Amino acid sequence: MSADLQSYNRQLAQSKQKLVLSIVLLLISSLGALFIGRYPVAGFASPQLLLSDPLYAQVVLHIRLPRVVLAVVGGAALAAAGYVFQMLFANPLVEPGFLGVSQGAAFGAASAMVFFGSSAALIQVFAAVGGLVALFLSYLIARLLRFGGSILRLVLAGIAVGAFFSALLSLVKLAADPHGSLQEITFWMMGGLYNSNWSMAVWVVPIIGVSLTLLLLFRWRINILSLSAKSAHAVGLAVGVQKGLLLLCATTATTAIISVAGLLGWVGLIIPHLGRKLYGSDARYSLGGSALLGALFLLLCDTAGRTLLSSEIPLGVITSLCGAALFVVILSQKEKEREFEHSL
């Protein structure tokens, strides 16, 4: 075996080690986040108190634990979905929001708040349906368009659908009570996990779990689907069917977390870049790696948001601040600059 082949195998082994390290880091952070908060004292409280203080146990098990679980699962979903979108569209600057999913979900959630009161379950269902309807509309409109290749058509249709739902959202806001549901809508759109509970987690976690498992199973094919349609076809893939299935999985996972946590900007756009930088371009490693980084990122942002100040900072605000900053850092680095240039 030649030296180069050995060094390739060594690289793969390193990527695997990095993945294992990331999992360990995520587990430690998750565990740590459970014991950080504002009760019984601001900051870290010892796990030993769980035995002596029943209220503390209640807070950890029924408030913080579901919140940590949702942050981890949601972060993984947003990052993995963004990763898959970037690969399948062969464009490092896209994420599920490009197909109008975020705007659709926002419109759905706002409608539920204005017209059906503020039942949490109803808001989640409406947001999920709104997101999926937007995806479906983008797909249908893309088939009607007579301009550009299939990918360009999908993106153009997504822009139209996004604008359409933004306009509808404004209409709904107009009808909203300025002292009631309008404030609620604004707050929802900032995104946050502040009202996490187990009844949310029990349906969000399985949906995201199944979607992410499917995406991970297809990790080799995701590499191939980032090539031109002709090249992917030439090595034996049913390109249209597989892209459709993977986009559906990615959007379902995204919609599931948006529906309970509102709009969490930049995670799906920026984390996959870090993932490829850290674990390499091969989706066998960087898809899972991006999901782990996304989980860690959202967990850290959420924990910071609920502990830094005495009142909570909305999660979407923190992810956007960090995301935009990371974006500039990545853009100003030479090697990755090329990746962006191609897509502009």
Place this chain on the structure above:
Amino acid sequence: MNTAFEITNLSYRYPGSLSNVLDKVSFSTPDSGATALLGPNGSGKTTLLELLLRFKTPFEGAITLFGKKSQEYSKKSFAQLVSLVPQLEVSRFSFSVLEQVLFGRTPYIDALATPSQEDVEIAWLALKRTNIEHLAQRRVAALSAGEQQLALLARSLAQQPRILLLDEPTSSLDPANVALVLSLLKELKQEGMGLIFSTHDPSLAAELADRAVMLKKGELLFHGEIQMAMEDKLLSHLYATKMRTYTIEGRIVVVRS
């Protein structure tokens, strides 16, 4: 020599269009040697390659491969027989040369599986075959056009096909790289691989091909031995401009006159 592709009355039109871009074309290619697809811009060369690759579905007519209807092969088994070397395309992601060549192993990898060590070794052999093993760890985007073309060729070789389809294999290369790619293609031909390539350059066809298929406005103008094709009147008619063939040092060279 056996027949590889047998094309009968093949027509293609774009969905919604009323006119054929390829009209009742019939010819066959053997399973070894090289066939050049010649014709001016818009004559249907690329469409024909895409039909052979099953990337497009015929409007009318039939294509068989090794005696079996082309559509009846599974995607996987078809990709184990026929491979495409596309015109230069570079991924937007920073794949290394070895990673890209490994993509060629996909027809041998189950849907949810990943490449085995054996796949990596076959990809490595393809790199050696194309003399670019020293570039294995380099990013594809950082290579010269000639090296990128060789890397695409290596990807196709890793696919271990019987027939290689090449879309304008030398059109974006400088003379030194043309020579590099050509000598490799000649070797592959010698080893018994069937080549079908499209080209704008009749001199290239004369140098590499054993047979020519000439398309003009979607219709078959000529198919047969390359020596018969390299004829002033036929070439002038094909390109609608005066063409002349010369023999220089035993090689046929075609120029506009």
